[in-house]
Amino acid sequence: MNIYKLGEITDKEAALNKLGVESGGISIMAKKMELMYFYIKDLKAPAANILKQDALSIGAELAVPGGVILCDKPTYDCILIGTKKHIEILSRKELAQPFGLKALAGELKKFLSSNSFPTRIMGIINANDDSFFEGSRFVAGDAVTQCEKMIADGASIIDIGAVSSRPGAKEVSGEEELERIKPICDAIHDQKLYEKALFSIDSYTPSVVEYSLRSGFGLINDITGAADEKIIELALQYNAKLCIMHMQGTPVSMQKDPHYEDVTAEVSTFFEDRIAKCEAMGLSREQIILDVGIGFGKSLEHNLALLKNMNHFTHFGCEVLIGASRKSMISKIIPTPTEERLPGTLILHLKAVENGASIVRCHDVAEHKQALAVQEALRS
Template sequence: MAAYYRPVARFDHARPDAALPLAGGALWFDTVEEMHRDAPSRLIPAAQTPSEALDRLTAPRAPVAGLDMSRAQIMGILNVTPDSFSDGGLHFDPGSALAHTREMIGAGASIIDVGGESTRPGAQEVPIDEEIRRTAPVIAAIRGETDVPISIDTRKAPVARAAHEAGASLINDVAGFTFDPDLAPYAAGAGLPVCVMHAQGTPEIMQVDPRYDNVSLDIYDYLSQRIEALAALGIRRDQIVVDPGIGFGKTLDHNLTLLQNLSLFHGLGCPVLLGASRKRFIGTLGGVEEARHRAPGSIAVAIAGVAQGVQMLRVHDVRETVEALRLWQAATLGKAD
């Protein structure tokens, strides 16, 4: 009977002697939820966790794209698209894109994620040449002004290649490196770190009745398999970031279950990215129809993720998220950074 181990993350300043560091960061745990597909879960002392699983839960994460993974990093979203779900068209113009990038970096973004193809529910695929035309010049312009890391949000090897040549240093694939068979080998050959995300189905159909046997464990197994496949191509595990894919082929209940179980994914031994910013479920629960007005709910979810030890937050509202994170850290961890 396969077991999965979810550390019960804590941040209280009163820390027992038996406490263990969560992924080498500021949070700790002394209790683990042992989870099964075919039996009830149970809480066990952390010391009773198998050594291999415990090593992955506690080991410090290596830097990714030069970023310190012992604390939460802010990934600012730059959509150079006419049709993204919350900011489509706002930064489609290269001048506007560069100005927005400057604003996000000034507000505290430590990495910029550039995407030229909307992956909102129902979105259609963008031709490769058009996606390159949208992203590569903007990446080159950003790189000409700053050394802040840039990631390319794409499913396609030619787009990633053009982005890397323009200055991108991480590939973020919402399709988990399954859409284009040439993308993962390119990342391996170029020595680039990657972010592998889970999505059930393509954007065109992903929200049409998504189903899981056990959403948390199904996605954990999927990401574990993708990590092994990427590692077999030569991409080091410590250079793979995992993203459970909130909102990508998930119902509201699926999203909430994943948020409750985020710390489970530390068992993969990789940094964890949370990308929930302005998603529809936030609007549904918060009673906010327009995506651009969902900053408060997005920040609440982001902080809930940091409280479970996620190492990267992919957000639209950089300034507001950085401010909230700084205050949360000061109030709970006794430090502002």
């Protein structure tokens, strides 16, 4: 007899099926193989004690600070640990409990019913001369050629913007932005490139967004995350998707001492508010994409926390986008010029996909296509 310890099994049902497990037992066993962790903030002391006992009774665990049993404080932060099966049981069991546990059960159910989306690559093209990575700058005919190359390399989405959003970037008038983007939009429309890929307009200026949508674009990438009513109306009018990004401050000021009590919780609350506004106006969650805004009003610590907790944002039922391509957070880990940050970019993006992101916004499409293919092979 030989025995060896298995590494992480990503596709648990496929592994059990390959082993020859009876079909009826595969889904049951797969749930027992998936360990889940939930950080619960400000749980009422009585609720913490109830949840602790309920978790232990089914073989799960609730990590709590000392003093919880005595209710020394009114609320406590806790970590709930259990298999997917355990969480399913608790999400039903706590519906009958007081002290806010019914609401907790509802939140747990959302995480259990998260949608799964295929991984897609979004290529970046900047129709301006001051974006932080020189290799992404293209104009008119050159931009169209680059679009075609990115599509051939494996991009199913092309994101085009005419205004730099790098830290400290100067504001550009709507008229100038439209003048920069028009030739590219016209070429995409005339050559019907929108039939080959989904085109995204990286803008929050209504006139620019509308011109792009009329030219065949199908996604609005709004870095302000404001969910402006005019932008939502345009998304509805043209049946387009809307990407909502979180940013603290503006590009001019966003990196001047960004501060959060809990970055994951605060970004999550931001998305919850914006999604509610979009839905109230008629936009469905299938049309909404969420971007945590790596580098937009965040320190290195904030960026890393969001990447590690990327899976949290999947519970909204929207696609989640990651955009850390060649960003300065890499240089803060190990000093590296922008042109040499591809290795760090690939690591960040692969980890984000592993943690739930489904759209990868990047400058280097072919390299990401290869890396994602290898990652997928390791999963199977």
